[in-house]
Amino acid sequence: MSDHLEQDFVKQLRENQNIIHKICRLYTSGEDAHKDLFQEITIQLWKAYPKFRGDAKFSTWAYRVALNTAITLYRKSTRSVATTEYDSSRHFIRQEDYNYEEEEQIKLMYQAVYQLNDIEKALVFMYLEDKDYAEISETLGISEVNARVKMNRIKTKLKKILNP
Amino acid sequence: MDELDLLKKDWKRNENSFNQVTDKEIYAMIHKKSSSIVKWILIISVLEAILWTVLGTLPVADDYLEKSHPEYALPFECFTYFNYAVILVFIYLFYRNYVRISTTASTRQLMDDIIRTRKTVNYYVWYNLAMIMLSFVFGLVLAFLTKPEIDQLRQKANEDGATLAVLIFLMILFVAIVGCLSWLFYRLVYGIFLRKLLSNYKELKKIDL
Numbered sequence: 001m002s003d004h005l006e007q008d009f010v011k012q013l014r015e016n017q018n019i020i021h022k023i024c025r026l027y028t029s030g031e032d033a034h035k036d037l038f039q040e041i042t043i044q045l046w047k048a049y050p051k052f053r054g055d056a057k058f059s060t061w062a063y064r065v066a067l068n069t070a071i072t073l074y075r076k077s078t079r080s081v082a083t084t085e086y087d088s089s090r091h092f093i094r095q096e097d098y099n100y101e102e103e104e105q106i107k108l109m110y111q112a113v114y115q116l117n118d119i120e121k122a123l124v125f126m127y128l129e130d131k132d133y134a135e136i137s138e139t140l141g142i143s144e145v146n147a148r149v150k151m152n153r154i155k156t157k158l159k160k161i162l163n164p
Numbered sequence: 165m166d167e168l169d170l171l172k173k174d175w176k177r178n179e180n181s182f183n184q185v186t187d188k189e190i191y192a193m194i195h196k197k198s199s200s201i202v203k204w205i206l207i208i209s210v211l212e213a214i215l216w217t218v219l220g221t222l223p224v225a226d227d228y229l230e231k232s233h234p235e236y237a238l239p240f241e242c243f244t245y246f247n248y249a250v251i252l253v254f255i256y257l258f259y260r261n262y263v264r265i266s267t268t269a270s271t272r273q274l275m276d277d278i279i280r281t282r283k284t285v286n287y288y289v290w291y292n293l294a295m296i297m298l299s300f301v302f303g304l305v306l307a308f309l310t311k312p313e314i315d316q317l318r319q320k321a322n323e324d325g326a327t328l329a330v331l332i333f334l335m336i337l338f339v340a341i342v343g344c345l346s347w348l349f350y351r352l353v354y355g356i357f358l359r360k361l362l363s364n365y366k367e368l369k370k371i372d373l
Contacts, residue, residue: 010190021182022175038185039193046194048267065267068274071364073200073267075357102170109171118360119367122271127168128175141272142372150371155168162167 009049012058013042019059020066022129026121027070029114037074044069064139067125071118112161120154127151201357202265202278208353209258209285216292217251247295254288272372275365282358286350293346297339304335 013020020041024034045065052061113124119140126136133151137144185193197203261281267274308317308331321328354362 006191006194009194010187013190014185014187017185018179018182022179025182039196040198040200042190042193043196043198044200044267047198051266051268061268064270068267068269068271069200071271072274072278072361073202075199075201075204075360105167106170106174109167113171117367118364119271119371124168128172130172139270140368140371141270142368146371158168 005050009046013045013062016059016062019062023066023070023125026113026125027074027118033076036076037070040074041066041069044073063126063129063131067122067139071122108162109158112158115161116154116157120150120157123147123151123154201361204357205278205282205285206262208357209281212285212289213254213258216289219292219296250291254284257284258288272368275361275368278361279358279365289346289350293342297342301335301339 020038021034023041024037028034028037045062048065052058113121116124122140123136126139131139133144133147136151137147140147142150258281261277261284265274265277265281269277308321317327321331
């Protein structure tokens with residue numbers, strides 16, 4: 001019975017692991033920290049798994065547990081220092097139409113996002129993931145209007161970081 | 165905003181660029197121990213509860229009281245039972261709060277639940293600390309009034325107000341030192357485990373102001 005549960009879980013997690021990787025990319029810098037947070041999120045997902053019901057999508061459910069782990073349960077500070085370098089060692093796939101200027105701008109954007117606090121990163125993360133404000137507000141436990149207001153403020157803040 | 169959309173484009177493009185973990189690695193991970201703050205809070209809370217329960221129920225003055233002043237024994241016994249009741253209520257509250265913590269709740273809810281669980285333990289610790297100081301003061305006063313060994317001191321205190329004042333001052337000083345030390349200790353524990361959580365909690369609450 002529990003073996004069966006374990007098999008199911010491992011399969012679902014393997015298929016949806018990019019969700020966790022993406023959160024780790026945003027909340028950690030360096031490979032070790034990435035792995036460490038990935039592991040803690042996996043443990044928390046596994047702990048919560050017996051209560052997971054099939055009526056929700058695994059990915060939707062995993063988003064919430066993973067974000068909660070990064071923001072709330074994970075003891076080590078996930079806030080990267082302001083000087084965090086854009087980690088070029090990661091295996092980013094480069095397209096044929098390599099655009100130097102665009103690449104530079106993306107690099108700067110990542111650096112700016114790394115300077116945000118945990119909560120702001122969560123909003124940016126869900127924005128990048130095309131989540132609507134209803135889901136953002138439900139996940140974080142804030143009102144939809146305020147989620148919108150905050151997102152606009154973050155955009156302004158990012159602009160300021162980019163053009164001081 | 166152009167930049168954020170540019171970032172989104174890159175984000176999506178690199179969605180599948182991560183080194184994939186294998187089934188075997190996932191199996192290994194789920195059998196490792198969590199290092200989450202909830203686990204640490206549980207460990208610390210249980211240790212605290214045991215420590216303060218033991219300290220709070222130490223039968224310091226029982227025997228002496230029963231032999232020499234049976235008239236004080238009954239209230240003392242009532243107090244002991246009251247203390248046991250408080251422990252039971254505390255265990256129930258702590259357990260209820262602890263099981264309520266769920267990673268599938270919203271972030272705000274999760275933080276609320278963790279902070280509430282932690283607060284329960286804090287109240288318990290403060291209760292025990294207050295009781296210990298109270299019984300300490302009570303014991304001192306009782307000893308001062310009844311013990312034959314300190315007759316001299318008593319007489320002196322009766323005669324001149326300065327000695328009495330010094331005695332009272334020492335008592336207050338002691339209580340203050342114990343209070344300060346406990347406060348410092350809690351700042352430290354809070355600092356280690358809850359600094360990040362509390363600052364994120366503040367951040368989240370600011371959004372909803």
